[in-house]
Amino acid sequence: xxxxxxxxxxxxTIVGHTNTGxxxxxxxxxxxxxxxxxxxxxxxxxxxxxxxxxFNGTPFIELRDTPGLExxxxxxxxxxxxxxxxxxxxxxxxxxxxxxxxxxxxDQETKVIQQxxxxxxxxYVIDCRESVLEKYVFELQxxxxxxxxxxxxLNFIENDxxxxxxxxxxxxxxxxxxxxxxxxxxxxxxxxKRLYRKFQTVLEPYYSExxxxxxxxxxxxQTLKQACIQSSCEFxxxxxxxxxxxxxxxxxxxxxxDLQQRVRNYEKDHLQxxxxxxxxxxxxxxxxxxxxxxxxxxxxxxAPEALKKFGVDTASAAATGAAIGAGLDLMMAGxxxxxxxxxxxxxxxxxxxxxxxxxxxxxxxxGHVTIGLDTQTINLLVARQVxxxxxxxxxxxxxxxxxxxxAETDKQPHKRTDKASKLDYTIPxxxxxxxxNLAIPAGDEAFETEIKQVLIDWFQDTLTD
Amino acid sequence: xxxxxxxxxxxxQLRSLEQxxxxxxxxxxxxxxxxxxxxxxxxxxxxxPSLKAWLETPSRHFHFALMIFCFVAFAVGAFAIISALSGQxxxxxxxxxxxxxxxxVVSFILWLVLSFLLRAPLKSPIPSLLIxxxxxxxxxxxxxxxxxxxxGEQPPYVTSAKAWFTHHFAMPQGRWLMGVIVHGxxxxxxxxxxxALILSLMTRQFDFVWGSTLLSNNAFEQxxxxxxxxMALVNWPTPSLELIALSQQGAHDMTADTRAAWGYxxxxxxxxxxxxxxxxxxxxxxLMCAYRLRQFDLKYSxxxxxxxxxxxxxxxxxxxxxxxxxxxxKSVHAQIAPHSQQKLPAAVLSSDxxxxxxxxxxxxLKEAQQFSDQYLPTCSMNVVDKETTLAAHxxxxxxxxxxxxxxxxxxxxxxxxRRLLTEFIKRQNDTWIVCLNPYQAAPEAFLxxxxxxxxxxLEPKQxxxxxxxxxxxxxxxxxxxxxxxxxxxxxxxxxxxx
Numbered sequence: 001x002x003x004x005x006x007x008x009x010x011x012x013t014i015v016g017h018t019n020t021g022x023x024x025x026x027x028x029x030x031x032x033x034x035x036x037x038x039x040x041x042x043x044x045x046x047x048x049x050x051x052x053x054x055f056n057g058t059p060f061i062e063l064r065d066t067p068g069l070e071x072x073x074x075x076x077x078x079x080x081x082x083x084x085x086x087x088x089x090x091x092x093x094x095x096x097x098x099x100x101x102x103x104x105x106x107d108q109e110t111k112v113i114q115q116x117x118x119x120x121x122x123x124y125v126i127d128c129r130e131s132v133l134e135k136y137v138f139e140l141q142x143x144x145x146x147x148x149x150x151x152x153x154l155n156f157i158e159n160d161x162x163x164x165x166x167x168x169x170x171x172x173x174x175x176x177x178x179x180x181x182x183x184x185x186x187x188x189x190x191x192x193k194r195l196y197r198k199f200q201t202v203l204e205p206y207y208s209e210x211x212x213x214x215x216x217x218x219x220x221x222q223t224l225k226q227a228c229i230q231s232s233c234e235f236x237x238x239x240x241x242x243x244x245x246x247x248x249x250x251x252x253x254x255x256x257x258d259l260q261q262r263v264r265n266y267e268k269d270h271l272q273x274x275x276x277x278x279x280x281x282x283x284x285x286x287x288x289x290x291x292x293x294x295x296x297x298x299x300x301x302x303a304p305e306a307l308k309k310f311g312v313d314t315a316s317a318a319a320t321g322a323a324i325g326a327g328l329d330l331m332m333a334g335x336x337x338x339x340x341x342x343x344x345x346x347x348x349x350x351x352x353x354x355x356x357x358x359x360x361x362x363x364x365x366x367g368h369v370t371i372g373l374d375t376q377t378i379n380l381l382v383a384r385q386v387x388x389x390x391x392x393x394x395x396x397x398x399x400x401x402x403x404x405x406x407a408e409t410d411k412q413p414h415k416r417t418d419k420a421s422k423l424d425y426t427i428p429x430x431x432x433x434x435x436x437n438l439a440i441p442a443g444d445e446a447f448e449t450e451i452k453q454v455l456i457d458w459f460q461d462t463l464t465d
Numbered sequence: 466x467x468x469x470x471x472x473x474x475x476x477x478q479l480r481s482l483e484q485x486x487x488x489x490x491x492x493x494x495x496x497x498x499x500x501x502x503x504x505x506x507x508x509x510x511x512x513x514p515s516l517k518a519w520l521e522t523p524s525r526h527f528h529f530a531l532m533i534f535c536f537v538a539f540a541v542g543a544f545a546i547i548s549a550l551s552g553q554x555x556x557x558x559x560x561x562x563x564x565x566x567x568x569x570v571v572s573f574i575l576w577l578v579l580s581f582l583l584r585a586p587l588k589s590p591i592p593s594l595l596i597x598x599x600x601x602x603x604x605x606x607x608x609x610x611x612x613x614x615x616x617g618e619q620p621p622y623v624t625s626a627k628a629w630f631t632h633h634f635a636m637p638q639g640r641w642l643m644g645v646i647v648h649g650x651x652x653x654x655x656x657x658x659x660x661a662l663i664l665s666l667m668t669r670q671f672d673f674v675w676g677s678t679l680l681s682n683n684a685f686e687q688x689x690x691x692x693x694x695x696m697a698l699v700n701w702p703t704p705s706l707e708l709i710a711l712s713q714q715g716a717h718d719m720t721a722d723t724r725a726a727w728g729y730x731x732x733x734x735x736x737x738x739x740x741x742x743x744x745x746x747x748x749x750x751x752l753m754c755a756y757r758l759r760q761f762d763l764k765y766s767x768x769x770x771x772x773x774x775x776x777x778x779x780x781x782x783x784x785x786x787x788x789x790x791x792x793x794x795k796s797v798h799a800q801i802a803p804h805s806q807q808k809l810p811a812a813v814l815s816s817d818x819x820x821x822x823x824x825x826x827x828x829x830l831k832e833a834q835q836f837s838d839q840y841l842p843t844c845s846m847n848v849v850d851k852e853t854t855l856a857a858h859x860x861x862x863x864x865x866x867x868x869x870x871x872x873x874x875x876x877x878x879x880x881x882x883r884r885l886l887t888e889f890i891k892r893q894n895d896t897w898i899v900c901l902n903p904y905q906a907a908p909e910a911f912l913x914x915x916x917x918x919x920x921x922x923l924e925p926k927q928x929x930x931x932x933x934x935x936x937x938x939x940x941x942x943x944x945x946x947x948x949x950x951x952x953x954x955x956x957x958x959x960x961x962x963x
Contacts, residue, residue, distance in 0.1 A: 018879045030781040048788035057778050064787065070880035073851065108880075111788050133824060134850035135881055220780070227768040269487065277768050279775065 009052055009059040010199070010206060013115040016125035017139060018068025019044075021155040024184035024398030025125055026065045029053065029192070031279045033397040036065055048111050055213050061199075066115050067108035072138035075109050079142065089145025093117055116146040121202055124152045124176070131163050132170045140174045149202035150174075153195070154181045178202060187396040189221050225393060226456075228274055229463070232385040233455040235270040236428070237448060239263050239381060240435045243372045255371060263373065267381070271388070271405075278392050286402040372436050375429060382428045389463055427458045468500050470758040471524075474632050476503050478520050479510055480769050481628035486621055489516065495777075499765070502777040519621045523629035531646060535653040542657030550665050555672040558712070558727055559685070565658055565731075566739050569651055573742060576647065580640070638757035644750030648743050655739040662735060666728045672719050673712055673727035685709070689730070696733040704730055818867040818897075821857050821889070822847035823882060825901070829873050832903040836931065844871060854885065861892045868896045874930055875906035877913040883920070890921050898928045905932075 014022045023036040023045055030051055037044050045067050052059040069075065079092055082099070086092040093113050096106075116122060124143055130136075143150050152171050154164060164181075171179055178198045182191045193214060200210035242262060246255045271287060373381075384405065391403050431454045438447075468476070483489050493505040511517040549564045550556065619627070633642055665671075675685050686709050693703035704712070704726040711723055763770065822833060825847050833844045848857050861868060870889060872878070878886070890896045898921075900914050911930045918928035 019877060026784075030784075032781055032784075035784045046790040047786050049784045050787045051784040052782040054778070054780055054782065059782065065784075068879070071884060073881055074884065107791050114788065129826075130876075131826065223766045224771060227766060227771050231768040273768055273772070277772050277775075 008209070009062040010203060011062050011064065011118065011120045012123055012199075013064045013066060013112075013119035013121075014123045014125060015066050015112055015116065015139075015143065016068060017072075017127070017136060018070050020068070020125045020127040021184045021398065022068065022125045023065050024396065025123070025153060025155065025182070026051065026063045027398040028184045028187055028396040029063060029195075031397050033279075033281065033284070038398060038400060046108065048115055055209075055216065060209070060213055064115050064119070066112045069109060069112060069139050069142070071106075071109075072135045072142065075106060076138040076141060078106065079145070088147070090117065090147050093142075093145055113142075113146075116143065116148065119146075119148055121199060122146065122148050122150045124150055126152055126154050126167055127156050128154050128164050128167060129156050132166050137170065140170070140176070144174055149178070150176050151195070151198050151202065152176050152179045154179060155184055157181050157183050184396045184398045185400075187394050189218075193218060224277065225463075227277060228389055228393065229456055229459040230452070231270060231273060231277070232389060232459065233452050235266060236378075236381060236385065236432060236455065237435060237452060239266055239373060240378060240432045243370050243436075246369045246371055252369070252371070259371065259373075263377075263381075267384075274388065274392060278395075279397070280392065280395070284395070284399070284403060286404045288405060375433065378432050379425050379429060382425055382432070383423070386423060386459070386462055389459070393463065423462060428455055431455060468504065468763070470761060472504060472507065473761060473763055474524075474629060475507050475520055476763060477632050478523070478625045478628040479507060479516075481624045482516070482519060482621055484769060485619065485624050493777075499774060499777055503763075503773070506773075515621075519625040522622065523626040526626075527629070527633075531649070534646075534650050538650045538653040539657035542654035542659075543661035544657075545654075546658045546661035546665065550662075550669070550671070554670070555674055558673050558675050558731065559688075561731065562734055565662075565735060569655065569739055569743070572647075572651065573746070576644065576746070580644065632761070638754050638761065641750045641754035641757055645747060645754055648747035648750055652740065652743045652747055655735065655743055659732065659735045659740060662732060666732070671724065671728070673724065673731075675709075675712060682710075692734060692738075693730065695737050696730075701733045701737075702726060702729040703733065818842050818869045819860065819864040820844045820869040820871060821860070822871045823885065824849055824873065824876070825871060826873055828903045829871075829901045832901045833871055836901075842869070848885065857889065858892070861889060866895075869899055870896060871899050871901055872914065873904075874900035874902035874914065875904040875910055877910060878917045883917060886917065886921060890923075896921075896923065896927065898923065900928070900930045902930060902932050 014025055016022050023038050026049075027033055027035045027038070030053065032051070035051055036049050045065055047067070049065045051063055051065075053061040053063065079096060082095045083089075083092040086095055094117065097110055097114055097117070122143055124140070126136075152167075154167060157164060168179060171177070178201060180191065180195045180198055182188075182195055196210060196214050196217065200207055200214070203210065242259060244255045244259050246252050268287065271285065272282070275282065275284060388403075388405060395403065431451050435451055479491070483491070489510075491506050491510050493502055493509050496502045496505055507520075511520065546565065549561060633639060677685065686706060689704060689709050690706075696703050702725070704723070708723050708726050712719065712727065765771075765774070820833075820842050822830065822844050825833065825844075830844070830847060833841075845860060846853060846857060848854050868889065870886065872882075886898075898914060898918055900911055902911075914930075915925065915928050918925070
């Protein structure tokens with residue numbers, strides 16, 4: 001055990017009974033769903049596999065995933081026999097490892113005990129759905145013989161916590177007080193942070209290193225979360241800016257299909273980007289196309305927002321035109337009697353109005369219709385984004401069940417979707433409808449920034465844990 | 466080495482292309498820092514001819530267009546002077562000055578007012594106009610314009626050009642870059658005009674006059690003196706008061722000295738009130754633009770850069786096996802084909818059977834109780850520790866009937882349980898494994914128990930899955946089956962009779 005100068009990486013061994021989620025814990029901490037093998041079968045992991053968590057590109061923590069302790073009853077019997085000839089628990093474990101006669105019966109346990117003896121910290125993973133059986137108590141006895149700091153990790157706490165207190169009491173009996181509740185499937189960054197804090201506590205020589213590491217990890221998580229929210233807001237803005245001019249009512253249906261397909265493609269692209277960002281894969285999600293029911297929206301030229309923005313824009317453009325005209329008047333020593341100023345103002349306002357509404361006015365004149373997404377569809381898209389972000393930000397990399405993102409996302413009987421269905425969507429709907437009604441072309445940076453900030457603020461409030 | 470501004474712009478162009486055109490893939494070698502990694506990606510991208518063209522052409526086109534503008538302005542300036550002077554031997558000095566410098570002075574004052582008095586950044590329509598023009602031009606000339614129109618996607622060149630223009634004009638530096646362009650064009654105009662004036666003055670002889678109907682002579686003399694003041698500072702020849710008086714309209718013929726003095730005065734005015742201020746403004750705009758450009762940073766917190774950061778420096782390493790499986794007990798996982806034997810044969814599970822639970826959870830025990838209330842023998846005990854294991858052994862030895870081992874379907878058998886089952890089965894040949902499933906475990910969990918039954922050399926039918934007691938129809942005893950058959954036969958007979 002390291003007690004003086006920090007020697008990196010810190011060696012952490014994950015132990016526990018079979019099927020308690022040891023490999024899942026490693027996957028979640030590594031943010032890597034391809035580590036090891038996860039299965040319902042007992043003894044899925046039959047080797048010791050290691051992976052490192054990097055800090056500024058260099059290994060900081062080495063996690064060692066071990067096979068499950070499958071028969072602690074027989075193991076403790078063997079250890080009790082050996083302990084009679086040894087003075088300490090560690091000596092007993094070392095004697096066990098050296099005893100080649102154990103290999104046939106205790107192949108996996110030998111691997112685990114070898115790791116216990118060389119590790120800096122032991123993480124004992126507990127399936128809280130199970131009551132404290134005698135075999136688990138024997139496992140704890142075995143761990144305590146290693147004379148290493150043990151951090152019990154209470155797993156599967158999301159739905160069933162009836163045995164949590166029972167476990168806490170038993171762990172206290174063994175003087176294992178640095179307990180952490182960490183669900184490997186229902187991820188919570190605060191819990192991960194608490195886990196690292198426990199490491200910091202039990203590994204005093206590494207205190208400052210862990211402090212910097214936790215700070216960096218926290219910063220990265222916040223940045224990641226912010227980037228996901230921003231990406232969702234950009235996607236929503238992009239789809240709300242989609243408009244199609246329909247020249248003939250007979251082609252409305254095909255134009256609608258095109259529009260819907262574009263919305264679906266954008267959503268899929270955005271989904272891929274988010275999954276990649278959070279280091280998930282396409283296998284983590286079951287995507288069902290969004291059904292755009294009567295996804296028709298007729299541009300209202302006279303929507304209050306449009307008129308308001310129109311007024312502001314026209315005024316500023318008119319002022320610019322008038323200023324240029326005034327220069328010409330001045331140059332002509334007032335002989336133009338201000339005609340240039342007036343002409344400039346008229347040209348300026350016409351240019352501004354034409355730029356923003358020219359197409360729509362022309363379309364109206366020609367009897368064409370501009371179509372976009374209806375309020376219901378926008379609402380659904382926002383709800384799906386809330387569901388997606390909330391679910392992915394709370395999804396461990398060990399989760400096996402696919403995340404279902406279907407048409408009824410906002411109505412699924414699920415904790416996350418319950419949240420999505422109970423939300424008040426007034427603010428995002430208001431700003432997104434504003435984007436539509438103003439027919440803001442993509443690239444109007446100032447306006448987009450303003451709208452995006454409102455959406456980001458709303459998402460941040462909504463996704464607060 | 467920190468990234469230069471033009472590198473950042475190319476990186477942003479590449480970002481736009483990658484985000485809008487999924488087919489673009491770029492691989493880069495590992496590098497020591499993220500900036501180098503981004504640069505390497507750009508270099509890799511430029512190895513692809515089409516990408517290289519998309520990334521480099523917007524800048525080239527912009528500079529080419531700017532050069533054309535300057536050249537045209539130079540020609541217009543020269544032409545304006547030549548037309549103003551053509552066909553005239555006598556020139557009104559102040560009228561010529563208005564023609565040469567009038568527009569320039571107005572636009573210069575406007576720029577000064579907008580740049581310094583109105584501190585708020587002004588949104589210029591020029592960038593969006595440029596972007597829209599580029600978009601329109603490329604769409605019109607593109608061979609694939611029809612398909613692009615239908616998909617609503619921009620051609621890659623437009624995407625790249627848009628990113629280039631946006632980053633040059635839409636940020637604080639855009640204001641100064643516009644200044645560089647405007648002053649550059651005006652400078653070309655004035656230089657063209659100045660050179661044309663020098664040529665004209667060198668090759669032709671002009672008489673210079675001045676005169677006014679409303680203004681006094683004194684006002685013109687003072688105006689000339691004021692305009693000459695900066696020139697006098699650098700000993701530039703300027704007309705004296707005597708010469709000014711001599712040049713008034715209607716005065717006698719001019720001498721060569723008078724003409725030269727007015728010629729120098731005109732040239733001086735062009736230089737001191739045209740070329741030099743524009744040159745200074747152009748230089749200051751260029752400096753400010755360079756300063757602002759240096760301040761532009763890539764937003765590494767955006768999703769795009771975060772994803773690249775993951776690729777550049779992963780937060781974790783790939784797993785490696787440090788102690789491999791010694792394959793001593795791999796036979797445990799022998800695969801069997803799943804079978805659908807899940808019915809409870811009543812004839813076998815008679816009331817004489819001994820039922821023992823193996824590590825049953827509280828919920829599973831409750832389930833077992835519900836089954837026993839209906840038709841199963843009561844669970845005699847639940848094996849959870851060494852003590853209950855010993856008790857179970859004793860019970861099995863005493864009881865010579867069928868043994869039913871109840872297990873949790875959701876919990877796969879570990880080696881400890883397998884050892885226990887082996888020991889129990891050794892003592893009793895007619896053994897059944899009943900998996901209770903109150904947690905509604907997936908069918909794969911049951912398959913693991915079936916594999917275990919196979920290992921214990923039990924018949925497939927001797928491993929059963931019982932789902933929730935409420936949903937499971939109670940098994941029929943032999944008597945019940947025969948009763949049902951009689952009833953069915955009676956019904957059939959009745960139907961035949963009717």
